[in-house]
Structure formats: structure tokens, C-alpha cells
Amino acid sequence: MIAKVLLTIWMTAIIVAAFLYADAAVGFPGETSRILFFHVPQAWVATLSFLLSMIASCIYLARRRVTADNLALSAAELGLLFCLLATASGSIFAKAAWGSFWNWDPRQTSIVILLMIYGAYFALRSAVGDPEKRRVFAAVYSILAFVTVPFLVFVVPRITASLHPEDTMNPAKPGMDPKTLKVFLGSLLAYTGLFIWILRLRLRLLNLEGMQEPEFLVTEKMDLEGEE
């Protein structure tokens, strides 16, 4: 409860600070650079949750605990959500910065692929009736997908030069404006906190569902939909 209140206050403070405290970065039209405080943490949280999902999948395959699969599932859901948010905010940003919502910039391409992968992950889950089978298949697929991601990261940027800022405002590099850095790190923290909070809610929900609905009832539902 206290954590929730603190998180709310923190988020509000960051939003206010993003618009009032930090200065707009040079090299970006108008105030557009402020998107940094929302767009990048979104992308970061998405990456984090996909990673978490993959690790949970591995744990599931090794231990076969339903909780691990629940974690993998909810992390993938949240990852997809934040990924969509990052795409949306990026697209709005792209309209302001590059003049069109979508122009197959490598960044956009790779994020579409990421969205496709996790879309496929959910398609797979919905197409397998037996719960245990579904968990194993989903875990296997998420591992396979994760294995291909490094190839994506190495390969896509080679295709064409990207307009997407890579190092211009990279916070890891020295030279970022200290005010910006402060707000940026704060926002990162806020988004991570938000992520953990939603994740725990989702997990609790999944566990409750699992308790009130024994395994075999879940199968039955799928059966009526015509799956195995």
C-alpha cells in the first residue's frame, strides 16, 4: 500500500519534472526531445520483461512449476504492452522528427519483428488446448525466439543507415546534461516500479485463476473451442 502511494507520487513528480525541470535537448525540433523520458523507459521495460519471460520459460522447462509459467506469461504480456507503447510513442515522435509515422526505419522494422514474435507466442498459447502442453510449447518457442534476437540486433542495423538516435542522447555515455540525466534515471526507476507492480498484480490474478479452476477445467474450455 505504501509502495503504491510512493509510486504514484514518484510518477507524478517525474512527469512534472520531465516537462518543467529538464531542458529540451539541442538537435531536436522544439520540445520533442522530452519524449526521451517516456519512450526510452518504455523500451527498456519491454526489453526487461522479455528477458524475464525467457528466463522464467527456462525455469519452467527445468522445474515444471506452474508459477514459473505464470511469470513467463505475465512478463510476456507486459512486454508486449510496453513494446506497443514504445512503438506508439516512437511513431508520434517519428511524425514530429522525421515527418511520417512509419517509414521502415530499421528500429521500426526490428520492433515490428519483436511484436510479431510475441504475437506469435500468444497465438501459439491459444492454439494448444492441453495446459501442460501449452506451457511447454510456449516456453520452447520463447527460447527459440530469444535465440534469434541477437541475430536481429546484429543484422538489422547493417541493412540501411538508421535515422534513429543511438548515441546522441545515450545516457550511458558521459556528456548528458545532468538535469536531463537525473529526470531520465528517475523515470527509468518509475517505469521499472510500475512494471513490477503490474506484474505482481497479474501474477496474483493468474494464481487465483489457477486455484479456483482446477487444471482439467481449463482443458474443457479449450475442448469446446475445438482444440485437442
Next chain:
Amino acid sequence: MYSLKVSYLCKHYSQTLLFKDISFELHPGEVLAITGWNGSGKSTLLRIIAGLVRPTTGKVEMFFKGESIPKESRRRFVGMVAPAFSLYEELTALENLEFFCKVRGIAYDRKSCLAMMERTGLSENAHKLCRNYSSGMKQRLKLAQALLHSPPLLLLDEPGCNLDSKGMKIVENIIAAQRQLGMTVIASNEKREVDYGDRVINLSE
């Protein structure tokens, strides 16, 4: 009223002769049993009668009050069960029956379909997907499908296959009821089923 006339049927597959000069006539109330070793051509003969396979020579005619029934309308007169048939696995049993009612042009009536399932002992499983049916339940559903339009000619290829003793009893009842309604041809190797026949044709002789 109806009658079936099979004359000089003969069936070859490539060089091998399956059977030749099979002729018989069948009238309402009669039951004909066909028997013979595995691979002797029982199923093929039934499929020829149903019009699913063409005989090498000979012909199959059906008559209604002495008039020959054209091939297109035969579907109304024949009901058939065979091990090679299957129903739609992705539909429930009731949906299957509903489909066959509609496609045959019988006014679909849920009650009568349910009654048919009752008759074949499936009423508890009417809403189960056929994919999840056990072998015996599938066989019962095939029987139900063949009876939907009360066909004057019922062709039963191994009707008791996969069935338990209750199921066998159901087959017995079906054949008994069919004696009132029309003709029956049974192909089987089960002594019990062959014995239902008033006449027996043995393809292995």
C-alpha cells in the same frame, strides 16, 4: 414397395478378380447377409450397391413400385455404415446429425435427432466433439447417421465393430426395426450378425 435388384455384378482390381456374377433381389422386410474372408470383397460389394464404387460389369437397380429410381435420387433410399467412413471430427455429435439432416433435405428437428442419439445410446455425449469420442461411440454415431432418413435400404458393413454388448443389442434392434421399414444388407464375419440374415451370400465360396 421398394426393391433392390443386383444383376451379374463383377469386380476386378487390376488383374485380380474380386467376385463375379453376384445376382440377387431384395424386397422389403428381407435381410441379406454377406460374408467371406478378410479381403474377399464384402465392403466393395456394399459400396457398389451404394453407388460409391463402379462395378466392372453388371448393374445395381432400385425400384419403387416397379419404377426404377434414377441415380440422382438414390441418396434418399440408402443409409450406410462402414468402417472406412468417418463423420466430422470437429463438430459435436449432435451437430453432425443436424448437418446430415439438413443436407439430406429432412427438416431438422433437434428433438428427433436427440431421440436418435437416445436410441443409439449416445444421449449423454450429444455435445461432445466427435474427435474425443471413443471407438464404440463413433460407431454408434455412424449408425445414427445412417438411420436419420429412415432409408428403405440399409447397408451395414460390420455394424457391431467396436461395440459392447449393449451396442450389439442396439444393432439387433435396428435390424429388427428395419424389417418393418425396408431392406437390410449386412456384411460381416461375426456369426451373430451373419445369422440375422434370411439369406447369406458367402463371397469366399
Next chain:
Amino acid sequence: MYSLKVSYLCKHYSQTLLFKDISFELHPGEVLAITGWNGSGKSTLLRIIAGLVRPTTGKVEMFFKGESIPKESRRRFVGMVAPAFSLYEELTALENLEFFCKVRGIAYDRKSCLAMMERTGLSENAHKLCRNYSSGMKQRLKLAQALLHSPPLLLLDEPGCNLDSKGMKIVENIIAAQRQLGMTVIASNEKREVDYGDRVINLSE
């Protein structure tokens, strides 16, 4: 040498309980018969023993000289026939047997495959495509396939289905021979087949 231990097996499909607390042990030379109404779970029980279906609770263990056989090696110990199985329709019968020999890691030997077909009464049809086999011939080929590797545990689900009296005799011989080689579990509703069992488990009780 070999033995099979089934403990507290229980299987649910959705809300319905199929069977529960099935426990038995089987030793070489023994024949166990499983019977019950259509849909009572005979086939499911056999599939669980073979490792094709997971039980809801309970477990199936196989032992060789007291050591438990790991799941990966079980294929060498189990031979199974079931109505839902099919072999490769686009291959001839002999090619089917050849394939199963090779994939099981048994040195393929045309003569012994032909001998197996002889034993199941298929030798005249060894080079026919399975697609063109009659129902009884398919059943015989399934029997041949299950016996290829002389399995210590033979699972027969309705072995006499579609067979003629010669075929029934073949099944009888197979079961008698299996008494010398190992264990047999038969699931059936045919009185004749159930009677082969030293013990009978009735799933409908």
C-alpha cells in the same frame, strides 16, 4: 525378468472422471484383460500404459530385473495395437514393416518380415499399398507391426476388430505365444477375447 507396475492411476477429462485408483502388477506369462462399456476408458488406460497419454495422477513403471526402465527406452518393451492407430497408407505392407524395423533399430531382414506377414496371413498381399487394404487386412498388419520387436509387453486394444475367424485364430495364437515371451494386456468387449485374460479388470464397475 520384466514386470509392469501400475499404481493408483486416475484419469479425468474435464470434469468427468474416467477411472480412478487402478493398480495392478503384471509379470511375464500373465495376460490381463480390461473390459467395460463403450467409453469407459479402456483405450485410454492402454494409452497411458504405453506412455501416449498422461494420467491425471498415479504412475506406470516398468522393471527389468528389478531396475526401473527409463521412459526413453520404453519403446523397446512395448508393442501396441489400437483401432485409432494407422500405418502409412502410401507404402506397401512390407515397406511399412521394413520402416518400423529400421526405426526401432532392429536389423531389417526381409525374410523375417515376410515370415511375420505369413504369421498374420498377409503374405499374398505383401506388396499391395496399405491404402487398398481391406479393414481386416489393415488390422492384421497392425498386429504384425506390434510384434516386430518381440515386445515383452504387448498391448492389444480390440485385437479381433474387423477380423474373420482365421484372423481371430491368429490373435489367439499371438496371445498364446506371448505367454512364453512376456506380458499381455487386452482391452476388449468380446467375450472371447476377455476370456484370454488370467485376470479381468472391469472399468464399468
Next chain:
Amino acid sequence: MKSGRWITETGSSTYLSEAVAIWLRDLRGEFRTRYAVNSILMFAVTTLIAVSFSIGSFRIGDDEQPFLYAVLLWIILVFSALSGLSRSFVKEEEAGTMDVLKLSARPQAVFLGKLFFNLTLLGALELIIVPSFILLMNYEIKLPGLFTAMVVSGGIGLGGGTTIVAAMIAQASARGALFSVLSFPLLLPLMITAIKGCEKSAVGTNNPGWPEVRIAVAYSIVMIVMSLFLFPLIWEESMQ
């Protein structure tokens, strides 16, 4: 009841009501397994993404755009259709339900039912693909009326041309092959017409009477009527 009537009459049911029964059953089966619709749609969507990705990075001259886009759109549509339309017959054959269907349904009703089903699939396909294609590729259409008429009539032609081929190949052994081999030449005239029509709608050439649409409609009618006559032969022929 007079005997002659009893025998030939079809009772209260018509070809249409039986065809509808078959159509609804296919839809229901499709809804449960989602085989055809998914394979068609996903095929279309992935091709669409791939094409838009590969073409998107080019600056295509404004004068070449209408033709190129029309070609791409129809390639996507035709191949997506080819990848899924044969399923409805092939599945009956593979699942072993063909025999029972033959015993219980009249051939014309079967043909119509399957045709309706394929047209439904094509409709769904076009509803999803065409708008996304237009959006993704920034496809400018000057005459939306002509364009829509072309897409609809072309879709009907596709369905009419492929359904009977699907019935033929369901009974041959080399299925996958034959379907494309047999369908594609049959469909080419339609495809060329449709491409021309879509190009005109993008350029803005408004020929009176929309000749391309008329050709497509004529093609569809000819195909469907011919099929209705020929189908019973194929259906009967399937016995050995």
C-alpha cells in the same frame, strides 16, 4: 403421393438450402480449427509486410506506381487464395468424410456450398488485405467505386475459378501441385483484367461501363455456370 413424384422430387428442401447447410458446416468447422482462414490470412499478412518492407524503401516513380501496386495487390490476393482454397475439398477426402457426403448430398448442392465457403473466405481475405495494403503502401486511388467493384468481382471470379479445380484435385493423388498448376492458367485472364482495372482506378481513367469489371463478372458467371454442369461429372467420377 404419386410414385413418380416421390422418386424425383426433392421434397421441401432445395439445392440452395442444402448448399447453405454445407456452407454453414464448413464455416463452423473452419471456426473451430481455423485452418484455411488463418493460413490464408497469415500468408497474406506476412507477404504484405514483406512486400511493403521491400518496396517501401524504394522511391517508385509516380507514373509506375499504379501499375506496380495493382500487380502486387493481385499477386498477394491470388496466391493467398491459392494457398487455402483447396482445403475445403481436400479435407473431406483426407478426413474420410467424402463418402458419407456423397451418399447424402446432391453434387450441385455440394458445389454451391463449397463455392459459398470459398467466397466467404475470399471476402474476409479482401476485407483485411485491401485496406491494409492501401494504408501501408500509401496507394492512392482516384476512383474508389471502380476499385471496389474490381476487387469484389475479381474475388468472385477467383472463387468461381478455383472451386471446381479444388474438387478435381481432391481426388487426384498429387494434390498440392495440381491445384496451383490447374488453377493458375485458369486464373491468369482474370488476374490480368483485374490488374488493369485496379491500375485504371488508381490513374483515374474512367472508361464508361467499366469494361474490366464487366469482363470479371462475365468470367465469374461463365466459370460458375460451367462448374455447375461439370461438377456432377467430377463428383460421380470419383468412384473407382
Next chain:
Amino acid sequence: MKSGRWITETGSSTYLSEAVAIWLRDLRGEFRTRYAVNSILMFAVTTLIAVSFSIGSFRIGDDEQPFLYAVLLWIILVFSALSGLSRSFVKEEEAGTMDVLKLSARPQAVFLGKLFFNLTLLGALELIIVPSFILLMNYEIKLPGLFTAMVVSGGIGLGGGTTIVAAMIAQASARGALFSVLSFPLLLPLMITAIKGCEKSAVGTNNPGWPEVRIAVAYSIVMIVMSLFLFPLIWEESMQ
């Protein structure tokens, strides 16, 4: 014979010999029914004709040609592959032979056998498509060595990336759809690499060590090794 050995030992047969048995059986079945190979090849050939017909009429700038052609070639290859590679597993499932196979074969052998079969199909596909594409489109390749290496390694990657997905979708509903949906994202990195490699071979950029080929080889190895580990889990899981 010691008891422990009896139980775990595989006798005289190895994973490889069993895999080869499965491969040969699939080839023989394929040879008799020609389902997969035909559906793949015909799909590829018709797309090829359509693409070359539609693109052939353009004057594509010489500088854009290498990239565009590479994209088209790989779209044709990948989609043709997606249209047929899932057959070998799906057919086992649909024909009801999966159960017997499960009882008699080891999972790794099954995976390898199916992989070999898919690679054979892909090899046949590439042997036919690539030369015809080059001829039809007048595709000028400056570095045939790099091009060949790219096509071969890309083909292996295609097979390696899709075989395990085929095994999964064979046990799911909505098969047709899922295969493309699941495979395409996995294949995209490979596809992009291969496009880049083919482009370079056409332009004549000879980076030392052919990085694209290496990436494709690495991709194939990683996918195949991962699949070998993961496949038994899927195979076991296929029980309900």
C-alpha cells in the same frame, strides 16, 4: 548381457541410422504422393512467373536492382518453404501415424529425419528456383561463390528454423496459420542476412570472410542444436 546396458543401450542402431530410416520413408511417401514437393515447387514457380511478369516490365535502376532482386528471391524462397515444410509432421498427425511413430522412434531421430527431409525439399526447391530466377530476371551476379554459399547456408537455416516449429504446430489446432505465424519472425533475421548477402554478391562487395554466410551458418547451427535439445520436450508433451 548386463541388465543396465540392455535397458539404456540402443543396440546396433544409432540415432543417425534411425533418422535415415525416417528420412527415406518420408522421401518414399513423398515420391508416391508428391504432396509437399509439388505444393512447394508449384507455389514457387507460379510466384516466380508472376513476379517476373510483373517486375519484368519495369526499368529498375541499376543501382536498385541488386537489392530488389535479392528481396524478391528470398521472399519467393521463404514463402514457398513455409507453404510446404510443415507437411511432414502435420501429415503424420492427420493420418494417425503419429502414435505408432511415437511408440517406435526416439525423438532425436525423428527430429533429424524430418530435418533431413525438409533440407532435401529445400535443396530441390533451390535447385529449381534459383537458376530460373536468375535466368528470368537477368540477375547479374558478380560473385557466384558468395551467392552460392549464401543460398546454401540460407537454405539450411530455413530448414533448421522451421522443423521444430512444424512439430509444434502439428499438435496444435489452427495448423496452417500457425506455421507461418510462428516461423516467419524466427526466420526474419536469417532472411535479412541472406538478402544482404545476395545483394553484396550482385554488387560485388567482397567482404573478407563473407560475414553474411557466417551469420547464416551460425544461425543454422544454433537453431539445429537448440532444436535437438528442445525437440524431445515437445515430442513427450504430445500426449494429452
